[in-house]
Amino acid sequence: MPEATRSRAKVAIFISGAGTNMAAMLYASRLPGARYEVVLVASNNPEAEGLALARLEGVATFAHSHKGISRAVQDEAMETAAREAGADYIVLAGYMRILSEEFVTRWEGRMLNIHPSLLPKYKGLDTYARAIEAGDSHAGASVHLVTNELDSGEVLAQAQVRIDPQDTPASLAERVRLAEHQLYPRALADYVSRGRDPAHLLARVRALALALPETHERESHGAPGFRVGSEKSGRFFAHFTDRHHGSGHVALLVRTSGMDELLNLVESQPESYFKPAYYGASGWVGVILDRPGLDWAHVGEWLERSWRSVAPTRLAKLRLAVDAV
Known part of the structure; x- marks a missing residue:
């Protein structure tokens, strides 16, 4: 195996739905000189569309429904799958479950998330509507480290998206999603490689x-x-x-x-x-x-x-x- 391949960081991506950000990161990982490889796509939703795409591309998948079980049991199943896949990092890409404090602490500095606002603005939900109502000139997305305080970890990278006066939350979300697909793979690559920089x-x-x-x-x-x-x-x-x-x-x-x-x-x-x-x-x-x-x-x-x-x-x-x- 070439040295460049052996030295790439191993990443597990957690999703709950279509996994479009996951797909962007997966295809970026196949480009020459990529700094990470996707070793697992895991979901709390066995029917998540992103799982099918990952399987089609030959990536290992794992699904464990959260329904009817405690958060601790769900977290243990997801974390075990990531560790068994050899993941160095966990990346949340539309994973719609709150992780336990213990889980987050164990992966401190090694878990990333993307949030649809220019943090520290608009933590939490309804970010597009809040940006429009505030009269902001730009919305955007932020890739950040996951901590036990909501959307408050170190911001690693951001992408700005101009707000049109005619925008609705839905129309703005479509453009921010396009920006996310460019931002997340690059931010992930930069972050996992700085440990070797x-x-x-x-x-x-x-x-x-x-x-x-x-x-x-x-x-x-x-x-x-x-x-x-x-x-x-x-x-x-x-x-x-x-x-x-x-x-x-x-x-x-x-x-x-x-x-x-x-x-x-x-x-x-x-x-x-x-x-x-x-x-x-x-x-x-x-x-x-x-x-x-x-x-x-x-x-x-x-x-x-x-x-x-x-x-x-x-x-x-x-x-x-x-x-x-």
Whole structure:
């Protein structure tokens, strides 16, 4: 299998009806250079038209009616199907069921939805009528991350659609739907690939590292590094590498307690850690950043731990005191 195919993100799409947005994403995934593949189309409605289209195109499908069962049971069935299909992300495309808080929390940062307004305007229902009644010049659609607050997750992309003075909610909806079909595949592709984008990963690492007291950035061996202390006498506590020294990974290098811990991490969790060719002999471990499901809170914990290991005593004690409050 070509490397480009192996590295594509795996996506499960949840639908309840015709699945036109699902179809747009599916056909976009078949184009050269696509950054994701659709591994499952699942529905709470066994009669959903979109399921038939997915089957015709050779995509695995799953249907589980929500009627007569609890939300928890329905969510468990849908989530199990997504996990068994190997999905890295869940995309809601006209899925007309409210998901439990537990479900949403488990997929935090890995579940997307599209909403027919220019968020943060007009959360909830009747978005077209509300935009027309408000005299807005444009309506549109927003792709956003799903959180437990309705239509309030990070907005990833938007498309504007001009409102005609003669528009009705129905006529406006038709044009917004066309915009959605252009917007959703592109927003999905951009989002799932940013976890492999060195510039995006470095920006996340930089924000976490520089939030620690008295830190600054300095290049080291041609790559960004982060130090604590003065410009003159500061010590490195982290390095960012983009496949340097043949590692094959975009990674964060941080200090461990020593070789025993380093080797144990690499042996027990090879999908998350590796021994850096240049720094490994000194007890630094590589935390792999360009992988699905990366826990940024855990990355932050590694940065702080590594920072503490070299920070001046006064800073480390101050940090402990602040944390204890």
